[in-house]
Amino acid sequence: MPTDATTVPRSRAPRRWPDEPAQGGWYTDAETAAAQKMLDESRSWRTGWRNKDLVAAFEEAFAQATRARHAIAFNGGGTALEMVLRCLEMQPGDQVVSCALNFVGTHLPVIHQGGDLVLAEPDPLTLNLDPADVEHRLTDRTRAIVVTHWNGLAADLRPFLDLAERHPHPHHGPPVVIVDAARAAGGITPAGLPVGAEGWATIFSFETKKLMTTFGQGGMVTTGDARLADRLRRLRTYGLSQEWGTNQQLSKIQAAVGLVQLGRLDEMNAARIARAHERTRLLHGIEHLTLPPELDGGRHLYYRYNLLVPASWAGAGRDALMELLADRYGLGSIINDPVTYTGHDYIRAHTDGQACPRAEALAARLLCPCLHPQIPADEEREICDAIRRATDEIARTFATT
Numbered sequence: 001m002p003t004d005a006t007t008v009p010r011s012r013a014p015r016r017w018p019d020e021p022a023q024g025g026w027y028t029d030a031e032t033a034a035a036q037k038m039l040d041e042s043r044s045w046r047t048g049w050r051n052k053d054l055v056a057a058f059e060e061a062f063a064q065a066t067r068a069r070h071a072i073a074f075n076g077g078g079t080a081l082e083m084v085l086r087c088l089e090m091q092p093g094d095q096v097v098s099c100a101l102n103f104v105g106t107h108l109p110v111i112h113q114g115g116d117l118v119l120a121e122p123d124p125l126t127l128n129l130d131p132a133d134v135e136h137r138l139t140d141r142t143r144a145i146v147v148t149h150w151n152g153l154a155a156d157l158r159p160f161l162d163l164a165e166r167h168p169h170p171h172h173g174p175p176v177v178i179v180d181a182a183r184a185a186g187g188i189t190p191a192g193l194p195v196g197a198e199g200w201a202t203i204f205s206f207e208t209k210k211l212m213t214t215f216g217q218g219g220m221v222t223t224g225d226a227r228l229a230d231r232l233r234r235l236r237t238y239g240l241s242q243e244w245g246t247n248q249q250l251s252k253i254q255a256a257v258g259l260v261q262l263g264r265l266d267e268m269n270a271a272r273i274a275r276a277h278e279r280t281r282l283l284h285g286i287e288h289l290t291l292p293p294e295l296d297g298g299r300h301l302y303y304r305y306n307l308l309v310p311a312s313w314a315g316a317g318r319d320a321l322m323e324l325l326a327d328r329y330g331l332g333s334i335i336n337d338p339v340t341y342t343g344h345d346y347i348r349a350h351t352d353g354q355a356c357p358r359a360e361a362l363a364a365r366l367l368c369p370c371l372h373p374q375i376p377a378d379e380e381r382e383i384c385d386a387i388r389r390a391t392d393e394i395a396r397t398f399a400t401t
């Protein structure tokens, strides 16, 4: 049985390959040149860092790339999601359904904006929110379904849009579908649409670990709803003289490098997908490991390379494998992520009595060894060899199911 799903081995051994690669750390001379230009142009005391044109240009380019009508830049993905949820003006008792296997940053704003967080189970294959499980959890208080494209695998949003239509809220109509695409910029959904084109709103993050980055922090919302877009612009910029607001703007130097990164996004994603497929080929046939699903056409961007150990290794066996990989082979990996309510006291306190056993069981089997397209090809072979050897060694101490 799964032990504590949040257990993260704390090995101190130096890593040849870090636990958590910064996917967005892949900058070229083009980003440097764009940043240098902004530095030079911003030296004047008359103008300083003013000039919203670049932010508007970045938003425009992002909207085009995602085939969304509107894109609104924010200083982070978490703040962007918080403001989208704020626009729902939730009342006590209003509910928001979201997958238990998730990043805590997806759930904290739900609670802070007054929603009752309703935890739901992941699909065992994709590890994305399971529509069949969501159906059981919809009530006449449901205001939103938050779907995370988890670890780069684009979820099919159509079943959720369909469920929402069939379970309208008595006053507000169908619950909105909010998409957390912090880990899936540049992806394609099963509907054949770019991530960001479907649902009420999609949020993106440009934090340094994400697939593209604007100097380590940044975010974007895409939406087809003009009223939502206007409201978000106000909330982001002190209410634009009309209502409450705060300052969550992206700076122009971030927008300048964001434009370069957006232009390189498909190329960077293609390199990561190719590397992940190579890893899957090299790990093929290891009896004790479930490899991530291989999906065509940009449906899986492999923000993380998810491995699942057998159920009988859950918890302790998985931890032992992570430790062995780190200590003997220098290969870092993380559990990205455990179920949010075991990993965070605030979320636990606000989801009292809820549990998602399937999510917990999967989280206790999960490890994500470091994957980055800039790891040299011969090192990738060493990594796969290490995973094979370490798994064989753990198999000798743990019975398999």
Ligand SMILES: *Cc1c(COP(=O)(O)O)cnc(C)c1O
Pocket: 076, 077, 078, 079, 103, 105, 106, 148, 180, 182, 183, 204, 205, 206, 207, 217, 218, 219
């Ligand atoms: C990173 C991340 C966020 C938050 O984005 P920040 O820009 O770091 O605030 C939200 N959801 C998921 C799934 C993430 O990975």
